[in-house]
Amino acid sequence: MISVHVHYLDPHRSLDSPVHALDARVKFILTVAFILTVSLTPYAAWPVFILLLAAVLSVEILSRLGLGYVQRRASLALPFVLAALPLAFSVEGTNLFTMRLGAWTQTASLEGLERFLSVGFKSWLSIQAAIVLTSSTSFPDLLRAMRAVRLPRLLVAMFGLMWRYLFVLADEALRLMRARAARSGRPGPRADSRPMPSFAWRARVAGGMAGSLFLRAFNRSDRIYGAMLSRCYDGEVRSLPLSSLSPSGWLTLAGGFSLLILLLSLGVLFWG
Amino acid sequence: MHFQMAPMHIPDGFLSTLVSLGLWALSLVAVGFSLRQVGRQLDQRQVPLMGVLAAAVFAGQMLNFAVAGGTSGHLLGAALATILIGPWAAVVVMTTVVSIQALVFQDGGLLSLGANLFNMAIIGTTVAYFVYTSIRKLAAEKPWGLFVGGVAAAWASIVAAAFACALELALSGTSPANIAVPTMGGIHMLIGVGEALITFGALAFLHTARRDLFRHDPKAFSPGALAYLFGLGFALLLAILSPIASASPDGLEWVAAQNGYLDAIREPIYQLIPDYLFPGISNRALATVAAGITGTLLVFGAAVGVAYLHRTKSPNS
Structure with a gap:
């Protein structure tokens, strides 16, 4: 589940x-x-x-x-x-x-x-x-x-950003899946379960969900960029000395x- | 479970040390080069965009759909990322995704991460870019080019990565080429159909919602020309090498024998570099140590190169 x-x-x-x-x-x-x-x-x-x-x-x-x-x-x-x-x-x-x-x-x-x-x-x-x-x-x-x-600093910064937003976007993906489960048919033991839609339809819906997830990522990165700018981001990734x-x-x-x-x-x- | 083991992430233990370290060196150079390219055409916005998009690709792999018989298809995302943000940034995004999968979720090994990066982040992305750009040029600005190009790029990226994976396993002496190549290739030709369908759905959605993401910029081609050539090269190489390796038994071993690598493959794994390459060292143990040091230096040199490339990027652009 x-x-x-x-x-x-x-x-x-x-x-x-x-x-x-x-x-x-x-x-x-x-x-x-x-x-x-x-x-x-x-x-x-x-x-x-x-x-x-x-x-x-x-x-x-x-x-x-x-x-x-x-x-x-x-x-x-x-x-x-x-x-x-x-x-x-x-x-x-x-x-x-x-x-x-x-x-x-x-x-x-x-x-x-x-x-x-x-x-x-x-x-x-x-x-x-x-x-x-x-x-x-x-x-x-x-x-x-x-x-x-000595991994490139930009790459390490990318790892950090990904990890920071991984849970946010994974939650978005779960919400999308819950919405799909609530709206589309799937095979079940109950007599009133709706028939499963065609394979191409299922794949297209999954694609739409992926597209919508990417769109949300684009929009979110805009907001993050704004937040970074307001905290004096100047394009350089900085980190504390080790x-x-x-x-x-x-x-x-x-x-x-x-x-x-x-x-x-x-x-x-x-x-x- | 949301997290499935994709058959393309090679765990540790399956590749010979020579193949692992060699592909690590190649991947480090390619990723370093991509980082430099991204830094050069620096739009400050790209840093958060790439990070969040990497998270989206990772989360997008959770969006599975039932195929048949209890199996399910899900997105890998190299082609979609390439289409949306271009080849260099896509290499960085896929590198991030594949590295985190290996590092945190043990989806693929650490020593074999170089090979996994090479297959999924580098070959997958450049082949997708080559296929997509060719078809879009062919379609000359018509919207069908976007969809046909996207679908073909998605399928090709999966199949190319699978062929590369099979060839690496064969070169390591883990799976014979005449078994690994048709099996991996065949399975991923089917998996690629799922990837193509999902990519089509995603492109259709994005084309309706945010058409501006796909605005074709004629100038945008020139910075990616190198990626285009690499994609063409990888596609050709895999298309030629895979059938040869699988059709003629021991075809890959023949290629390996021509290059003098046969001993490294057939002999015990410790014999990284055949004795005759180190004429001064007769002791096998010493030769092993020398070979190990050589491999380590190779990787270290590549890493230093990457760091250096990155350091010298112009700060003002």
Whole structure:
């Protein structure tokens, strides 16, 4: 059913934990480094994968987000694993089993299966790290972290503006959908439900809603521009200077990097 | 749930490190260039407009409509944004949307964000711009050009992005080209129909409500000429490469072999740069580290380039 507000869109969970208290810049850089490490780890380096999983699970427990919450969100990326499924059959190696679908015969190999499982595991590890980052860091802190790694200022300002108005426009979209639900037919169990209109009609109505949403965005941006002008906006995007990183932040950064480099060298030396 | 996983957002783990970093570098350069172009033709109004429009594109993706069998279509919006605000600003808007989707909602990975930006924000936008502008020129100011152009641009942007996505998966050695390209392409040829219909509805509404948004400015073409050429290039490249890659088995691998990339694809993923590229380094582990540093420097260099381009924009315009 269509809910009234979309504030639950924000994945940030405000909790009191060491992970939440950590400087956003440290979290951002370590998350990217972790995902890069996962990507560079050779296929089928299972002990290294397990160690990486242990690392990300420890951070999850430390963050008090709850393993169930993180895993539920992580399941979002699951359908994409299908894209890697042909690997199990296309890579040549030790034959495992042969599948027959009519006239179509496919042989799965051990190497192929290992590669498929590795891709799935890597994807699972990476998404968990990203979930911990966004659930334990508020969006303004994330923006500061992105400025710290020297992303173009205009782009960061754009991210901030989008986030500021995302909830407003998402609410507009929900209102449009509620209006449509109140006015147009849809199939239902009740005898008096009206018949569903044609496909082209439904698509055209959705298009009209999108057009009206864009129009509202245009008009709103005019009002925002007026408000910015009245607060001395001169075309330049300004932001507060960043504070320097605390010693404990540096320490965490160094510790995290050492661990990741250690795990990566382990994987490359023994399974490369 | 309002939030659906679009099949085009590649999560982390599916692209090889080489492909990911390479596409990151390409995307950074393209986005930096677009930011510079937007800054050059700076209408101060554009800053809030792009931010709010990005929010509208994001929220517009919630407007789904039932297709059949429990599936639903929804808008991606690259073509609509391109038509309304031009290619450079549309690249910035789509970059914002795709980045926030990856960063906050895990719709697409962080390391693969470069590839997702390349597919949806850069290829999607430039191909839409090329198709739309060509048809509008052909129609010579007649209103049908707007609708036919918009519909074709919407469909083409989705299909082109899907083909690019499939080719990247194939190049990473994750999905064989002869399976990934027809599957991704086929599904998105259908999804593209939904996108085209919604775009048509949106254009029809806006044409009635705010005709001034579409006033064709003959001068407006020249700043977008570069985008036009890129769009043409991407469209041609994908149109030629995709059938070759899918029709002849291992076609893409053949191309890769010609370029000496075959080892990088077939061998374990750590072997970013084949040994012979680093003749002084015989140890594989060392070669890996060197390759990793090379990739990182590549991305870092691109980032510095972007920052530099942005910094030197003329402040008075």
